[in-house]
Amino acid sequence: MTRPALRIALTAMLALALPARPLPARAEAPHHPKHDYPTAARADYVIGCLAANGFKRELLDKCACGIDTIADLMSYxxxxxxxxxxxxxxxxxxxxxxxxxxxxxxxxxxxxxxxxQAEVNLRCK
Structure with missing residues (x-):
């Protein structure tokens, strides 16, 4: 077997030996709200949102979505x-x-x- 043929054969065997893994899902591009808010104001909103809802971890994304939505619609x-x-x-x-x-x-x-806030209720579920 020639050197290039051997390399192709070894590459094919290696590819077959590797466990098949699904390709990673395409990551969404990060959303950048229209208006820039200070980090402290964003954190204050998210903490207040979590406090109002019993500090449930599953609501973190919803609360973050809320301040992003507001920042899309209103200047700081x-x-x-x-x-x-x-x-x-x-x-x-x-x-x-x-x-x-x-x-x-x-x-x-x-x-x-x-x-x-009404738009937050529509967008952030």
Whole structure:
């Protein structure tokens, strides 16, 4: 047997001796949201999402999907405004709290976040 023929035969035998493994699934390209959020804000959202759902490990991807979806739909500045307004509304500030409940700006900003959250419920299952 010639050297090239021997090499081909050995390669074929080696290929047959190797266990057949399925090809790895094609990895999805990572999703990069339209708007860049600080890591701390992203982590805060995910931790809050997990806390609201009993810290179940299987919800980690869903919570991460949630902040990615919001980052696709809202700039970080808009998200921060809406989040601040919602936190202030929950703070029980009496008359001063009315600024965060009853103004058109507060209503517009929180409505943007509510629409984004509705999209999260559709996209992240």
């Amino acid at each position: 500045d808009d998200y921060e405004k809406a989040d601040t307004i919602l936190r202030m509304q929950q703070g029980g500030l009496g008359e001063r709290g009315a600024l965060f409940r009853d103004t058109p700006i507060a209503k517009d900003e929180t409505e943007k976040l509510r629409r984004a």
